[in-house]
């Protein structure tokens with residue numbers, strides 16, 4: 001199977017920025033606690049921009065930076081877990097707003113690992129036949145609408161924004177390792193509308209117990225410590241397994257872009273891999289955790305800074321609700 005080439009990237013973040021100091025006014029916390037325990041200083045937060053809008057902005061920039069026109073895009077994959085509608089797919093709205101004709105669009109829900117899973121899916125479409133040449137991946141997230149701002153252990157962690165990339169086929173290497181552990185589905189969740197209609201038998205409905213403990217409205221619940229442990233073991237495991245398929249080790253990678261959930265998770269993963277922190281790109285200080293948007297925003301920033309060179313060995317590694325994790329390594 002062929003590899004992938006990232007030929008364009010884009011990013012959009014809302015204008016409003018919240019500082020750690022801002023959070024001390026709404027919950028019992030401090031700049032010191034947030035900085036030491038998470039590495040986060042600020043986050044961009046939606047001023048009402050819907051996810052499709054952020055995806056459209058980042059997507060337009062990615063197409064332009066690839067030197068393509070919208071009609072060169074054959075497929076759109078959107079990774080948002082915070083779509084604006086149950087239906088249609090956010091990918092469809094972004095496709096329409098970007099005037100991309102003759103393409104097909106798909107939403108995937110792979111939480112914070114969404115970009116890694118989308119890239120892997122893109123590569124598989126690109127590898128089969130000639131009908132798909134250029135794929136736009138958009139990762140817009142409005143995570144803050146799922147956040148309970150009375151819960152200090154989660155509210156300080158998240159921000160909003162979007163990343164995007166245009167991907168095409170290449171002859172370079174590409175390998176991945178993806179895995180989900182559905183038995184950990186109760187470790188992070190946010191509930192959708194409950195089943196029911198005009199004819200629902202209320203008594204019978206009561207017999208269907210909640211799968212997970214009753215959450216607070218639609219807000220996100222997270223067992224932070226369990227996810228922390230999961231992330232610090234599974235990120236190294238996924239990277240090692242993807243590299244092994246490529247015939248090298250994580251030490252051979254030029255740059256590793258990890259999901260940005262907590263700076264301490266990244267430091268611990270680096271230690272477990274016996275790698276220096278210089279190999280890891282970290283921007284969590286400015287954005288907090290933007291779920292699937294984190295990795296493509298990092299990619300965009302690295303490209304803009306001229307830090308990615310042809311032939312570089314790049315590693316992406318993500319984890320999140322599901323529980324889900326995965327890594328891919330490829331020649332830039």
Ligand code: UT7
Pocket residue numbers: 028029030033034037038112152153154156188222223224225227228231260261262289291319320321
């Ligand atoms: O993208 C994937 C989704 N999310 C994640 O990956 C998050 C993974 N988990 C984490 O990053 C960390 O577990 C957290 C940042 C959520 C929590 O950090 P921690 O070092 O694991 O803290 P903890 O939950 O063990 O709590 C330690 C203490 C507790 O107080 P007591 O019980 O020791 O008195 C908490 O109540 O820190 C307290 N605490 C806070 N204190 C000040 C929790 N949140 C805060 C806060 N400010 N914001």
